[in-house]
Amino acid sequence: MISVRLSALAVALCLAQETAADTTIVVQSTTSTANSGLYDHLLPLFEAESGMSVNVVAVGTGQAIKNASNCDGDVLLVHAKAAEEAFVAAGYGLARADLMYNxxxxxxxxxxxxxxxxxxxxxxxxxxxxxxxxxxxxxxxxxxxxxxxxxxxxxxxxxxxxxxxxxxxxxxxxxxxxxxxxxxxxxxxxxxxxxxxxxxxxxxxxxxxxxxxxxFNQYGVIVVNPGHCPNVAFEPAQSFVDWLLSKDGQDAIGAYDRNGAQLFFPNAAGG
Structure with a gap:
């Protein structure tokens, strides 16, 4: 009886860990979005609505692209359009979308x-x-x-x-x-x-x-290609990107300011 209960507990723990893993995503990001405080504003809104959690790795765009190419992340959010398009063309990412600019x-x-x-x-x-x-x-x-x-x-x-x-x-x-x-x-x-x-x-x-x-400084967002990186949490990553591009996400980006100055201007198509 004890061994059966322990086995059941082990299964439950494994399922809980898998669920947690499925609802946590890693965003490889440029430093400006982190240093500006934008994620401190956005992520609590998304996490409260979705029940997911988002971990941000803030590095320079070149390093973020390299990290995502090496499958160390689920979403790429940077600001170098030509490099982003090359990332997608090489099969490392799915479709790129304009997100915001300053x-x-x-x-x-x-x-x-x-x-x-x-x-x-x-x-x-x-x-x-x-x-x-x-x-x-x-x-x-x-x-x-x-x-x-x-x-x-x-x-x-x-x-x-x-x-x-x-x-x-x-x-x-x-x-x-x-x-x-x-x-x-x-x-x-x-x-x-x-x-x-x-x-x-x-x-x-x-x-x-x-x-x-x-x-002009355009930011783009891309879901890392699960065909290239099987470890990508695709559905949670896509949900996060969809939210950023939605009216709610775009409104949240536009509402963020420092001392009355708007820092980013949303420009997703249809957002």
Whole structure:
């Protein structure tokens, strides 16, 4: 009798563990969505409605894509559209969807040695920084922000990496850490606006360059392909993505702000 009861208990425990595993998903995410506090706002809403739990791994976009490609996650939420489309094309993810957007800004010290304040042409601003040899701190970490920054330098006809270690410095770190270095060195930094608005160590730094359409920052979301990664919790992952793209999820994204400033703007089709 005792052995029968123990066997029944073991089966119940296994079923409970399987159920818990089925309702927990891992999101490989860019750091800006985490550092801005967006998940602290969104996840309790989704978890209360669905009964599921969501664990977020916040790293640079390049690392998040690599992790998801290696089957370490159920959902990918990043901001480098070309890389996201390549991820899907390679069979690592299912369909990609636009989720939300904000923009990048160029911040720097009030002194503004390269005289870029007020410019709405980011390529002109970068050219003036390079010509002045003014300090610029880059993430240098293959994140979505770094990919965008490098594209902007290329569009300006410049190769700042050739000046690495002189006026151009690379941290290999996340956005918050890079901003801290930039403030400490009185150097220009390109950052997503959400992280900037949430950043607490601004010192005398301010937004100097904004408003160029080239600074547009689109975020996308993808369910990792269970055909490539059999361990993917497909149904819970799809439920989370469906919620993010739904009116409820989109409204929740649009409602998130810091000190009255909206950080992300939902733009899912039909959301």
């Amino acid at each position: 923009d990048f800004v160029l911040v720097g010290p009030r002194e503004d040695p390269a005289r870029v304040k007020g410019l709405e042409d980011v390529q002109k601003a970068l050219t003036q920084i390079a010509d002045a040899g003014a300090l610029f701190v880059s993430r240098g970490d293959d994140s979505g922000t770094h990919k965008k920054e490098m594209q902007l330098w290329t569009d300006a006809g410049l190769d700042p990496v050739a000046a690495s270690g002189t006026w151009y410095r690379e941290t290999g770190s996340g956005m918050g850490a890079t901003l801290n270095v930039g403030v400490g060195m009185a150097a220009y930094v390109m950052t997503d606006r959400a992280t900037w608005l949430s950043f607490g160590n601004k010192g005398d730094f301010e937004v100097l360059v904004e408003g160029d359409p080239d600074l």
